[in-house]
Amino acid sequence: MISEKYGKSLVMIITVCVLFIAGIITYITAKDMFKEVSVKNSKKYKVLIDSGHGGIDPGKVGVNGAYEKDINLSISLFLMDILKDKGCEVIMTRDTDTGLYSESDSNKKAADLKKRVELMNSENPDAIVSIHQNSFTQESSKGAQVFYQSSSAEGKKFADIMQQQLALKLDETNKRVAKPDSDYYILKNSTGVAIIVECGFLSNSEEAQLLVTKEYQEKVAGVVAEGIISYLETTGTQN
Ligand SMILES: [Zn+2]
Incomplete structure (x- = not known):
């Protein structure tokens, strides 16, 4: 038999312990919530599309004339919208059908x-x-x-992640691997982590037909956006 006095003390001790544990749990939860909020607020990635x-440069011309x-x-405009929705700051080299050259430039492609x-x-x-x-x-x-600058380890990491996403979410039969390149002007001369995504072949009638539809363009943009975010999450870079 436990004496009444001893019983009361036991109840008090248990009550104090429960309150103490509850206090710790509340503190930890609140701390984590605050941490999560502050990370989300400060983490704003800057992406250049x-x-x-x-303009005068059509690029490749598809078997379907596209x-x-x-x-x-x-695809770039869809990508811009998706990334902005995800809270990224987005810079576009162009958002209309224009090149980045002037009429006075003798070599418009080089100037662009x-x-x-x-x-x-x-x-x-x-x-x-x-x-x-x-x-x-x-x-x-x-x-x-996907292509990356052969001398860039970060570029390779980004390209590998992107290529994986494209195979996984766009076409499971795509067995391509990200390719290094040392001659692409943009990859060679940009100081940041850059990749080129060749979304599909305009010389393949099946893919050319898909690539002209808004639905497929938006789907491609969604997958590219996931690749970008997946890569950025590995860097922890903040702006
Ligand atoms: Zn091109």
Whole structure:
């Protein structure tokens, strides 16, 4: 038998312990909530989207007559909206059917590329994605392909993550791997972490037909956005 006095003390001790534990749990939960809120508020990634070609430069011309520049722009605009919705700051090299050259430039293509790189280097974004479409002499070639600067370890990491996302969410039969390149002007001359995403082959009739539809363009943009966010989350970079 426990004496009445001893019983009362026991109840008091248990009550104090329960209150103490409840206090600790409340403190930890509140601290974590605050931490989460503050991280979300301070973490704003800056992404530069480079929509390839434009203006007098149509890029590749599809088997269906589609211009690469138009598909690039449409995917880039969808991508811009998705990234902004996710809280990113987005910089576009172009958001209309124009090139980044002046009428007075004798070599408009060179002037256009130079301007794009100048913007990339002055904006200093956390990630740069250049949107393009591919073309090849063999009609059977298809599937999205990502390129990175061969000397950039971060570029390779970003490209591998993007290529994986594209295979996983866009076309499971796509067995391509991200490819290093040392000659692409944009990859070579931009100081930030940059990749080129060739979303599909305009020389393949099946893919060319998909790439001209708004539904597929938006789907591609969604997958590219996921690739960008997945990469950025590995960096912890903040602006
Ligand atoms: Zn292109």
